[in-house]
Amino acid sequence: MKHLLLLLFALTATTLSAKPREIRFKILETTDVHGNYFPYDYLNQQPGEGSLIRAYSFVKAQRQLMKPQHVLLLDAGDILQGQPSAYYYNFMDTVSQHACASVLNYMQYDAATVGNHDIEAGHAVYDRWTKECRMPMLGANIIRTSTGQPYWRPYTIIKKDGVRFAVLGLLTTGIPNWLPENLWSGMRFDDMVEVARKYMPEMRRQADVVIGLFHSGVGRENATGTKNENASLQVAQQVPGFDLILCGHDHRKANRKIANVNGDSVLVLNTGANAHFVAVADLVVEKNGKKVSVKSATGHLEDIDQWEVNPEMLAHFQPQIDAVKKFTQEVIGHNATELTTRPAFFGPSAFVDFIHQLQLKITGAQISFVAPLSFDARIPVGTIRVSDMFNLYKFENMLYVMQLTGQEIKNFLEYSYAGWTQQMSSPSDHLLLFNDRTINSPESWQRLRTPSYNFDSAAGILYEVDVTKPRGQKITIKSLATGEPFDLKQTYRVAVNSYRGNGGGGLMTEGAGIPREQLVKRVVWSTDKDLRYYLMQEIRQQKDIAPKALNQWKFVPENWTTPAAQRDSITLFQ
Template sequence: MKRLLYFFSILIIIIATGCSRTPKDGTHTITICTTTDLHGAYFDSLYNEEARLSSLANVSTYIKQLRSKGIKPVLIDVGDNLQGDNAAYYCNFVDTVSEHVFARAAGYIGYDAIVVGNHDIEAGHQVYDRFKEGKIPYLAANAIVEGSNEVPYFEPYTIVTRKGVRIAIIGMTNANIKSWLSEELWSGIDFIQISDIAQDWVDLVIEKESPHIVILACHTGYGHGAPDIENEALYLASGIRGIDLVLSGHDHRPFADTIENPAGNVLLINAGSRAALLGQAIFELEFSGGEVVSKRVTSRLIPMADVEPDPRYTDRFKKDFKAVYEFANREIGTIAEEIYLADAIAGPSSYIDLLHKVQLDATGADISITAPLSSRGIIPAGVIRYQDLVLLYGYENSLFVVELTGKQIKNYLEYSYYNWVNGIGPSYNYDSADGIIYSVKKSAPRGSMVEIISMKDGSQFDMTATYKVAMNSYRASGGGNLLEQGAGVNPDSLPIISRYGDIRSLIGDYISKEGIIVPVTPSNWSFVK
């Protein structure tokens, strides 16, 4: 708390307080609406002729419907908006001059606050720093200036007023960012675990601002009711004093229910992902003598598929859609046969073979390590367009070349395949390797599953030798714990030899160079009984 008070002594926060009059005695109804994890769902299209999807166009209609009834909702997004779709990619890395379409769309719809998500940091300083300077409060109280006395890098909170009712929105981002992203993306920022700092911020905001409703909006998953650096929404809702509502995200797990809290029950809402749902909380506050004497709250998750897209929103952003559509539909090559992404979960697959070829071709590394980032869908035979690359590689990971010893590579693969065979964790942590010949014995005990026979060219694989290994930035930063718990390597001390561009673009470059891709199921490794 002392550090937060120090922060307030050196920095004046500009807060949108609106009208500061005291609410009249009687019942006041406040509507809170929330989205989260939009992942680029700015437009209701996959940029082809397939069925339309829910998007911010549907959200715009719903919010307008509320306003037409005299309801002015407080609208909050809980992060991860700047990654996951070609619209986000185009605005982040292609058209870097125009104001970002999400900033303009959020302004048009009338968002009151946006929380920083981990994938928003993945877009890089050149993208999220522009949001930091934007008109809509961009919140993350637990993202602090590196080396400071916990001075927030982004705005920590904002105050919104509706008919004299003061609503505090305290934002927090996911604190595990450094384990997933390479340093150049978050340089100058440290991240504090939400549960370590949330109570201090709530207490301070209540003391300084005297809000009538306190919202803790955190880009964190549901969790298991205990402190956790990545997923602790349930823990926050059940233990933080002085809050009325926790808005969460990150794990794409829709949820809306009341959580028991010793200081008074707290509502927890997660609106899922990609604008499929909109979360809504309706507070009824009874005022007497200028004080809140009772609070009642109801909640629901509203399917946006039941709401028509806003034609005025669509018209307003039609030029942006056209630019993204043309970008996404550029032909980059041809594929001779279908690629079934689900094959990558069963064993060697043409999907993962393509990723390995791209990584080895781009880097000249000795060994490539990668995992399936998509486990559903088909890349059909025929022309490949840039839009197809989002299905092949849905994240903006960059490509690294690192140094690992033969023993570290073997231990790394042991950890990966133990989890893979036993269905532990998500499939995007099921790494395989190219550049070596090996087998995986499913029935063998942990630590003895992987037998590395040789390098792919037939030369000896040496446990004591050092090899150049191509892997994505998520993995090189410690994502999935394969380096630390598998190879026994602290990601902070991992020797990084070189860095390349984002892997999705490298895939596009490789396909364009080759012209025709003939999918091949690799034979350098296999599962054995």
């Protein structure tokens, strides 16, 4: 008995004398990489900025500084579209391991969340890719309709130096509004707040630290309602229990603390896009016996362009880099006219009208809708290569023909130009609708209130846009381009990309006034390949192209809009 008492005394004394241990962790996030795996600009055939190979130099340095068990590396989605390197392994070389999976495996990511542009690549691509990735793929609110269970893991538990991290993956719920159903067949996308609230109790039972890894932007302050596109702030505020939220999707950098409904502070980070930055969260965790608590969380965004390319990783992936170079350097035609998106903001342009003409030719439609999908792109006079197609057409959209009435076409255009132009009340006003809060942003595209990929113009009709008139009264359609009368009650065949045809940007639903569930019934024809493929085939067939603006519409009054366009061009692109 005496020996037992002495043993108990010794154990008690040891427990009482043990001091809490502080452990420092770095949580690193990439997001919206959009195929920028390699430090090469395939569009301009020159060394490129950003890239995961450059980011790896920073990641490797942090692992050496902190020891690997004190570093977590995570990705928040949209990594499978946007660069020729992604397109090549999505659709051209489908036998080799996908370069994206190889890169993520090489860098030893701990987990990743799926993004909407990953879904846009289609089942064949993302199902293969996720099987090739060695880290857990997450998506708690991406539900398999046949079972009611998540299509991918809802969350994962990562153990580092005795500390358990739960990482919950969530995806923006807008996919059905943007993408054809065949790309996400068998899935539904539940509200982020509701799903986060569902999994929080079980994650807190299993983990010491809970991290949100969301492909959804920060969003608006005090947002309400369900299924918001950018809902990370909403989750942070309304679902207590998160120690850190890493997000993406909207390409807007963020580093801020959010107070939740319990009054606790949550660190929210967003890196922007294209692997130019890595989000860094510095967590100090106190471990006192079995009890673990987060003592502090601070963050910053590391500028990856200041880091050198990692030479070992570059050498390892040189064969893949060269394979994509060979693909993008293929000559498909010759261009006699420089194509640039800049004039498209201020009137008809050769860049946009070239796509209009091809859409009309491919589909046989009467009218075409097109927006400048690349904010500031240029294809010079001379040889046209495959790489130029990624400047001409940024995303892998299909092409639809939809049936719209003349009134719906007018309403569609009213909505487009209302988000594009302001109502001018004097010649000194802006023509474009700028965002007053961000008009001086170093990121030119953020100066506009509406993303320019929603600036749809039309071809096949002759019309004017009176910028002195209010929303709903700007558009006057004079006739079809053939000279035939335009009838608001008649039904027309309209060529439009699948993003727009599925309701993306709200032009079909809020603008034309077509209920979302009715959109699919309006589609009378669709391509089976992406529009970029058909553009490449058309240029190969023509060999020599000399695009010109169709000049089928204009801004009026011209004595106001012409000088305003000159001023606004400087404001937008300076």
